[in-house]
Amino acid sequence: MEIIQVVGLGLLVTVLVLIIKEQKPMFAFLLTAFTGIMIFLFLIGKISSVIQVLEDLAVQSGVNMVFLKTILKIIGIAYIAEFGAQIxxxxxxxxxxxxxxxxxxxxxMVMAIPIVTVIIETVLNLLPT
Known part of the structure; x- marks a missing residue:
């Protein structure tokens, strides 16, 4: 039921921002940014547990950890860029x-180059010569 807490906080901050925005727009922006950071920090524990499960699955399946770490970094870049752009x-x-x-x-794109290279090499090795 964490989503109820996140939505409740979001609605509360929305009302506060609408009230404050008229008098102090800078405070309204700071409140918005602070709320986004607080929600992100609230979710860090959930994110780390998902990463742990993915790492366990990768170890059990014999997947090279370099690929998993690269994919996790790519996902992290996407989330951080989106978060920053929204703020x-x-x-x-x-x-x-x-x-x-x-x-x-x-x-x-830069981080994905090693993965794309391995995929292309694998496909080329599967093709008859």
Whole structure:
């Protein structure tokens, strides 16, 4: 039932931000950013347990841990870039948010190169010569 706590906090902050925004827009933005960070910290435990389960499955199946760690880093980049872009978007800076998202996509592409290389090599080895 953690989602009820997250939604409740979100609704409470929304009401506060709407009230504060008229008088002190900077405080409204800071409250929004702080709430996003608090929700993220609230979910860290859940994220770490999911990562632990994935690592256990990778060990049991014999998957190379380098691939799993790379995929987890890619997922982390995607979430962090999205989170940062949303905070910047809340501040009204759409162009900066777009640049953050573009940077995240480029970093994901760079991190994915070793995995794509292994996939291509595997496919080429399966083809008859």
């Amino acid at each position: 910047v978007r809340d501040a009204g800076l759409e162009s900066v948010a777009s640049k953050i998202e573009l940077s995240g996509k480029i970093l994901i």
